[in-house]
Amino acid sequence: MKAIYIVQHGKAEEAFELRETPKPVPKPGEVLVKVEGFGLNFADVMARKGMYQDAPPLPGIIGYDVCGRVERVGSNVKHLLEGDRVTALTRFGGYAEYALTDARAAAKITDKPNVAEATSLTTQYCTAYYCAAEMVNLFEGDKVLIHSAAGGVGSALMQYAKHKGCEIFATTGSASKVQMLKDMGAHHVLNTAKNDFEDWIDELTKGDGVDVIFDAVGASFIRKGVASLAHGGRIVCYGAADMSDSKNIFFQITKALQFGIYHPAQFMLNSKSLIGVNMLRIADHKPDTLKRCLENVVRLYNDGVFKPTGGKIFKAEEIAQAHHYLESRQSTGKVACAW
Numbered sequence: 001m002k003a004i005y006i007v008q009h010g011k012a013e014e015a016f017e018l019r020e021t022p023k024p025v026p027k028p029g030e031v032l033v034k035v036e037g038f039g040l041n042f043a044d045v046m047a048r049k050g051m052y053q054d055a056p057p058l059p060g061i062i063g064y065d066v067c068g069r070v071e072r073v074g075s076n077v078k079h080l081l082e083g084d085r086v087t088a089l090t091r092f093g094g095y096a097e098y099a100l101t102d103a104r105a106a107a108k109i110t111d112k113p114n115v116a117e118a119t120s121l122t123t124q125y126c127t128a129y130y131c132a133a134e135m136v137n138l139f140e141g142d143k144v145l146i147h148s149a150a151g152g153v154g155s156a157l158m159q160y161a162k163h164k165g166c167e168i169f170a171t172t173g174s175a176s177k178v179q180m181l182k183d184m185g186a187h188h189v190l191n192t193a194k195n196d197f198e199d200w201i202d203e204l205t206k207g208d209g210v211d212v213i214f215d216a217v218g219a220s221f222i223r224k225g226v227a228s229l230a231h232g233g234r235i236v237c238y239g240a241a242d243m244s245d246s247k248n249i250f251f252q253i254t255k256a257l258q259f260g261i262y263h264p265a266q267f268m269l270n271s272k273s274l275i276g277v278n279m280l281r282i283a284d285h286k287p288d289t290l291k292r293c294l295e296n297v298v299r300l301y302n303d304g305v306f307k308p309t310g311g312k313i314f315k316a317e318e319i320a321q322a323h324h325y326l327e328s329r330q331s332t333g334k335v336a337c338a339w
Contacts, residue, residue: 001098003018004019006048024099033069033100036068041065041123043064055092063093070084085108109121120156122297126279146186149171151216159307160300168185170189170190188204209230211234213228235272238278
């Protein structure tokens with residue numbers, strides 16, 4: 001089979017190599033998927049740059065989500081059959097014509113979603129659901145701040161918050177995406193490239209703050225977010241995009257310090273919470289939780305609550321161009337590659 005390897009860290013046009021490699025064989029509890037296409041995630045960019053500690057050693061195959069048909073089923077798998085179309089979370093190995101996954105990380109889907117839409121259900125929408133339904137409960141009338149709201153997870157969080165009847169505060173770093181977020185249902189939108197969200201939240205809520213913040217930026221956004229929480233408020237941090245622009249150690253230290261320094265007492269006294277989410281850890285250590293989330297995501301998609309949009313689909317051989325497009329942060333929705 002063909003697979004795309006990272007052979008060196010650095011620029012996208014130099015990092016990847018298309019190779020022939022043996023087709024994997026499913027172990028008990030696994031399924032082998034004949035891949036139609038695979039999704040790209042910001043963690044892919046960090047892995048390519050050598051900034052993602054969980055990534056496989058070089059030369060290695062990354063890729064966290066695929067869609068396709070079940071080719072072979074390992075023993076003890078009851079809910080999937082050969083020929084089923086699935087979307088699946090892969091523990092790497094997704095940049096290939098065939099991919100293995102724990103059967104609990106795969107869910108049956110219809111022929112309706114394309115490659116970009118299907119893979120967004122697995123990673124972006126599963127992350128959003130875990131953050132919003134498992135880590136916190138959203139209630140009607142809750143004030144919810146969503147950073148990077150035009151991104152894959154951000155737009156999924158917006159759809160879920162809208163479904164729950166929340167008041168949505170959305171941020172973006174791009175002026176071109178402000179109107180798009182309003183059209184998507186955000187009640188308030190801010191361009192953080194020009195304005196400070198802490199002052200904005202303080203003004204709009206008359207100093208009361210918001211109930212929930214979903215943050216994929218990290219650094220100073222966390223520190224300002226803690227100050228923007230209402231009593232009983234929660235921050236769910238599922239990314240640190242602000243730390244991914246450079247491998248320079250001084251840059252990294254500066255950004256890390258911007259998170260702020262906290263003591264449990266200050267959270268207890270104000271009844272606030274700071275929650276971290278890493279879906280690979282959930283996949284590794286809580287596979288039944290992942291299965292529950294993925295099944296609920298597919299159900300919400302079938303019910304019309306979740307409406308993924310594919311940003312762009314490249315050919316697999318155009319992996320460098322796909323990385324450049326994702327890294328530009330000008331994309332909306334899911335970026336994917338198809339074989």
